Amino acid sequence: MSEGLSTRILDHIVHLSPPGTLEDSADAFRKLGFTVTPGGTHADGQTANALIIFADGTYLELLHFTHAPPASTAHPWAHKPPGWIDYAFLGNAGTPSVADTINRRAAADGSGVRYAPEVRGGRTRADDGRVLEWLITAPAPSEGNGTRASARGRLPFFCGDVTPREWRVPLEPRSNAEHASKARGVAYVKLLVLPSELDAYAKELTSVLGVSPAASSASQVVWELERQPSDSQPYQAPTLVLNAAEEYEEEIYVRERGAGIYELGVAVEDAGKAGVAYTPYGRVVWQAIGSR
Structure with missing residues (x-):
């Protein structure tokens, strides 16, 4: 493992609801006693989210597609059934590379795991228009039975902040992380x-x-x-x-x-x-x- 790089810090868990139902999903979580914080629309315009932030610094991402995605889309979550679909660990801003670190381990232990190079992502916050940026490190598709099977949801992806993490996960005001439950x-x-x-x-x-x-x-x-x-x-x-x-x-x-x-x-x-x-x-x- 590269010195100073941990790949086991839980960041967030993704919950998908059907296209156009983000507010319905947020209401369902509120009824369970969670405080739901506004999120925003992702840079590709396909998805938007709301957050449930915990005092331990982790959060739940309530996500939906703003419109039904076309069958041809390559988005890794487009064809997932609703529910818990993915989970993220904390990455970094690119140095050292999370993908390279994991790929070296996998080559040494023969697990067959492979992560793709980091790609940039982001979203615009709904409440104040602030633009957030991050790097995503995700498991690469694997070859099997003549198809390319996605490892998304099976293995975690990594989200490394380019802009400050507190912009992405606003623990302040403290009421964001206080829940009736x-x-x-x-x-x-x-x-x-x-x-x-x-x-x-x-x-x-x-x-x-x-x-x-x-x-x-x-x-x-x-x-x-x-x-x-x-x-x-x-x-x-x-x-x-x-x-x-x-x-x-x-x-x-x-x-x-x-x-x-x-x-x-x-x-x-x-x-x-x-x-x-x-x-x-x-x-x-x-x-x-x-x-x-």
């Missing part, structure tokens, strides 16, 4: 994969994260992630959890959507709130702080 941050991100693919998927993720799992069994692998630099919370940092789909519902989920995010664990202060909640398209588990 008493949510304080991300407890875990849970991925699902078919049992036959568990070992290979775990090897890929180890290449990306640059550390060995903290725990593993025949059906689950867990990695400890690092805190956001802005995070001063007293509780445990998030974890990345990879589970083999064992129940019928889980297997159907993976077969229909592919391996990737199944569930988001949200750390809450209220011990009595523990349990499962649902957005219109995604699964949330409230986890009391200190119960892990």
Whole structure:
């Protein structure tokens, strides 16, 4: 791993709703007790977002396509079903290259992972018109069965700020990160994969994260992630959890959507709130702080 470069700082999780339904999605999250902060329109004009910002510095990106994307579009999220579709780790402004760092690891351990060179992205904030810029480092499509399969959503992408991160993730005013649900941050991100693919998927993720799992069994692998630099919370940092789909519902989920995010664990202060909640398209588990 390149000195000074971490590739295991959780940045945000992406929740997709159907084209033109961003405000409906925001209302659904508000009803779950989340404060929703205005986002803006991305530089390509195809997508727009709103944010749910947590005190630990992570956030949820509520995203929609402003119009139904054409079948020919190359946008990596255009043909994803609604729900949890992708997750990002914190990148950098380009030096050292996140892609080069991960690709060197993958070549050494034979995981087959490959990341494409960084590309510039950005959006204009809806509230004040400020233009934000970043670099995206994303997994490259893989060749298989004569097709080019996308690894987006299976492996994380990286978002590295060119403009200050606080422009992209406004933790001030503090009310942006205060939620009626008493949510304080991300407890875990849970991925699902078919049992036959568990070992290979775990090897890929180890290449990306640059550390060995903290725990593993025949059906689950867990990695400890690092805190956001802005995070001063007293509780445990998030974890990345990879589970083999064992129940019928889980297997159907993976077969229909592919391996990737199944569930988001949200750390809450209220011990009595523990349990499962649902957005219109995604699964949330409230986890009391200190119960892990």
